[in-house]
Amino acid sequence: MNQTMPNSFRHFPDDRGHFGQFGGRYVAETLMPLILDLEREYKAAKADPAFHAEFDDLLEHYVGRPSPLYFAPRLTEELGGAQVWFKRDELNHTGAHKINNCIGQILLAIRMGKKRIIAETGAGQHGVATATVCARFGLPCTIFMGATDVARQAPNVFRMKLLGATVVPVTAGAGTLKDAMNEALRDWVANVHDTFYIIGTAAGPHPYPELVRDFQSVIGREAREQIQKRTGRLPDLLVAAIGGGSNAIGLFHPFLDDTSVKMLGVEAAGYGLDKEHAASLAGGRPGILHGNKTYLLQDEDGQITEGHSISAGLDYPGIGPEHAFLRDIGRVDYTSVTDEEAMDGFQLLCRTEGIIPALEPAHAIAAVKKVAPTMGKDQIIVANLCGRGDKDIFTVADRLGVEL
Amino acid sequence: MTRLASAFSKGRPALVTFITGGDPTPDATPAILDALVAGGADVIELGLPFTDPMADGPAIQAANIRALEAGTKTADIFRIAAEFRARHPETPLVLMGYANPMITRGAEWFAGECVKAGVDGIICVDIPNEEDAEIGPALREAGIAFIRLATPTTDKARLPAVLENSSGFLYYVSVAGITGKQQAAVDTIAQAVAHLKAGTDLPIAVGFGVRTPEQAAAFAAHADGVVVGSALVDLVAQHGANAAEPVRALTQALAEAVHKAREPA
Numbered sequence: 001m002n003q004t005m006p007n008s009f010r011h012f013p014d015d016r017g018h019f020g021q022f023g024g025r026y027v028a029e030t031l032m033p034l035i036l037d038l039e040r041e042y043k044a045a046k047a048d049p050a051f052h053a054e055f056d057d058l059l060e061h062y063v064g065r066p067s068p069l070y071f072a073p074r075l076t077e078e079l080g081g082a083q084v085w086f087k088r089d090e091l092n093h094t095g096a097h098k099i100n101n102c103i104g105q106i107l108l109a110i111r112m113g114k115k116r117i118i119a120e121t122g123a124g125q126h127g128v129a130t131a132t133v134c135a136r137f138g139l140p141c142t143i144f145m146g147a148t149d150v151a152r153q154a155p156n157v158f159r160m161k162l163l164g165a166t167v168v169p170v171t172a173g174a175g176t177l178k179d180a181m182n183e184a185l186r187d188w189v190a191n192v193h194d195t196f197y198i199i200g201t202a203a204g205p206h207p208y209p210e211l212v213r214d215f216q217s218v219i220g221r222e223a224r225e226q227i228q229k230r231t232g233r234l235p236d237l238l239v240a241a242i243g244g245g246s247n248a249i250g251l252f253h254p255f256l257d258d259t260s261v262k263m264l265g266v267e268a269a270g271y272g273l274d275k276e277h278a279a280s281l282a283g284g285r286p287g288i289l290h291g292n293k294t295y296l297l298q299d300e301d302g303q304i305t306e307g308h309s310i311s312a313g314l315d316y317p318g319i320g321p322e323h324a325f326l327r328d329i330g331r332v333d334y335t336s337v338t339d340e341e342a343m344d345g346f347q348l349l350c351r352t353e354g355i356i357p358a359l360e361p362a363h364a365i366a367a368v369k370k371v372a373p374t375m376g377k378d379q380i381i382v383a384n385l386c387g388r389g390d391k392d393i394f395t396v397a398d399r400l401g402v403e404l
Numbered sequence: 405m406t407r408l409a410s411a412f413s414k415g416r417p418a419l420v421t422f423i424t425g426g427d428p429t430p431d432a433t434p435a436i437l438d439a440l441v442a443g444g445a446d447v448i449e450l451g452l453p454f455t456d457p458m459a460d461g462p463a464i465q466a467a468n469i470r471a472l473e474a475g476t477k478t479a480d481i482f483r484i485a486a487e488f489r490a491r492h493p494e495t496p497l498v499l500m501g502y503a504n505p506m507i508t509r510g511a512e513w514f515a516g517e518c519v520k521a522g523v524d525g526i527i528c529v530d531i532p533n534e535e536d537a538e539i540g541p542a543l544r545e546a547g548i549a550f551i552r553l554a555t556p557t558t559d560k561a562r563l564p565a566v567l568e569n570s571s572g573f574l575y576y577v578s579v580a581g582i583t584g585k586q587q588a589a590v591d592t593i594a595q596a597v598a599h600l601k602a603g604t605d606l607p608i609a610v611g612f613g614v615r616t617p618e619q620a621a622a623f624a625a626h627a628d629g630v631v632v633g634s635a636l637v638d639l640v641a642q643h644g645a646n647a648a649e650p651v652r653a654l655t656q657a658l659a660e661a662v663h664k665a666r667e668p669a
Contacts, residue, residue, distance in 0.1 A: 016534065024534075024535050024538075025532065025534050025535060026503055026530045026531060026532075026535055026538075027530055027532060028458070028459045028529055028530060028532075028553070028555075029532050029552070029553045029554065029555050029557075029558065029566060029577070030459075030553075030555040030556070030557050030577065030580050030581075031557075032532045032534070032557070032562065032565075033557045033558070033559065033562050034557070172465060172469075173455070173456075178456065182456050182457075182458045185458045185459075186458060186459070186460075186461075186582045189458075189459060189580065189581060189582060190579075190580060190581035190582060190585070191580075192557060192580055193580070287504045287507070287508060288502075288503040288504045288507065288530065288538075289456060289504060290456075290458070291530070293538075296504070298504065298508070300508075301477055301478045301505055301508065302454075302478075302504040302505040302506075302507070302508030302509075303454065303455045303472060303504075303505065304455045304456050304504070
């Protein structure tokens with residue numbers, strides 16, 4: 001059992017919520033008792049077979065899991081190197097991996113007797129997934145979304161409203177994901193008694209990075225089983241895009257102790273690492289924001305700087321603390337691709353496989369495009385196709401100079 | 405006796421005032437600080453601006469943005485503090501803000517700068533006792549008070565964790581929420597302060613949502629001090645570089661009300 005190996009990479013965080021120097025619980029005192037309650041409740045839920053049974057049942061019959069593991073023959077041929085496989089989490093209900101986590105968290109909220117749900121969203125995928133589970137369980141829901149993102153993700157805003165959510169545009173700062181998270185925290189601190197905050201990525205105060213990872217790890221558990229069943233072996237490389245990093249940690253975590261499996265996280269290099277970007281590992285340094293210690297884009301005074309990415313879902317100046325840890329200990333490699341490269345990756349997948357990806361996994365595809373040709377034809381890459389591109393067609397059309 | 409201890413040992417409740425450093429500009433802050441002293445403030449909290457003030461309402465969020473847009477750097481805040489200390493040897497000065505600007509060059513660096521500038525204590529919104537190691541040891545080593553926040557969610561089980569490593573005074577955040585919004589009922593303040601007093605000998609200052617001399621007096625009747633922030637920050641927003649006089653006038657009205665709050669009518 002890998003889980004019990006003393007040198008396992010899968011034992012983190014420690015009991016104080018730390019992944020090495022990262023993670024932790026850097027929150028206002030008002031929230032501390034609730035954070036501690038949540039930790040207790042999550043521990044109890046983890047040990048409760050009924051909780052797992054309900055989670056698994058909803059994933060199977062409501063979300064549509066397991067998602068397929070798909071061999072991409074034409075992309076593989078075009079790149080001329082390693083075999084490229086995709087974990088098809090874009091086929092989930094609501095069109096992205098975000099729903100996995102929302103199912104888990106709403107079951108926790110119900111366990112804790114909370115009557116109201118709040119969430120932040122960037123691209124709107126997490127907002128839609130949260131609004132979806134709130135409709136499914138009949139709980140009122142308020143979604144905080146940066147005003148800039150409200151403008152560039154109009155279809156998702158409408159979806160959330162159709163699902164019965166209240167969408168609050170946040171005008172503070174640049175009006176993106178970081179500002180939405182600030183506003184969600186402000187709401188939470190004022191409504192701790194009855195409100196559950198469904199955080200959308202594997203970040204925030206402990207136990208969020210752990211529980212989001214655990215709920216998303218269904219991606220990697222399925223992929224690990226599927227690839228072995230189909231090819232008789234483990235993959236050589238896993239690739240996933242990273243904003244906060246929940247789809248990536250969900251794919252990576254079940255493989256962390258498989259030492260033959262390399263992993264590549266792909267950050268958003270925006271206009272380029274020497275210009276505006278959202279690559280906090282490549283261009284940031286450790287700091288404290290939104291309840292955890294992690295790599296952050298910041299100036300010399302510790303003021304947080306605005307990220308930029310063509311993908312609203314990657315446009316965040318931080319990264320989940322477990323990624324910060326896995327990078328520092330060298331278990332996972334991290335790279336970045338620009339907006340332009342992501343656009344190429346987006347079109348490449350449309351053209352070769354008949355799949356329109358979201359701009360987030362388009363970053364992973366762009367990285368696959370670079371790395372697959374350097375690998376042997378007998379080698380296997382599994383990339384996470386964490387969302388579908390319907391929501392992004394306006395952004396893409398705009399970038400291509402097409403009027404819809 | 406430390407400056408902070410003296411401020412709470414005058415035989416009457418203390419007025420604690422907050423403004424954001426560098427708002428509207430670093431050059432305007434010294435005159436506003438002088439106005440707080442002239443008006444009778446017993447303790448001054450100087451906000452260290454941050455891009456992401458998660459626990460603050462619109463007034464103090466806007467003040468943070470004004471200060472940063474005016475180019476305020478951490479070095480400006482320490483220069484303002486050091487100059488304040490030279491002009492006002494007796495008035496305690498506390499830096500209040502968020503963790504990241506405090507730890508970004510290392511907690512030891514930050515604590516050392518506090519000592520050099522004559523800062524008496526710090527309030528850090530997002531370092532609960534669970535993460536004390538981040539900055540607490542450096543502050544204690546340097547002799548800088550680490551003022552912690554207690555809140556309406558601080559129940560009997562939680563209180564010891566809040567009080568551990570707490571020094572200077574205890575800041576009771578009287579509403580579960582963000583700064584400058586609603587106000588707690590006076591009878592809940594009396595109960596909360598009694599609950600906190602059972603656990604500590606530290607002076608207890610009550611804040612959040614206190615805007616007028618009448619409200620301040622009502623809170624001061626039950627506490628060792630009252631904190632006023634957003635109402636003063638609003639005056640800075642309204643009057644900009646000319647805020648010193650209106651800030652002095654409000655501070656004086658608040659100070660008179662707070663100082664007399666326990667005298668028989």
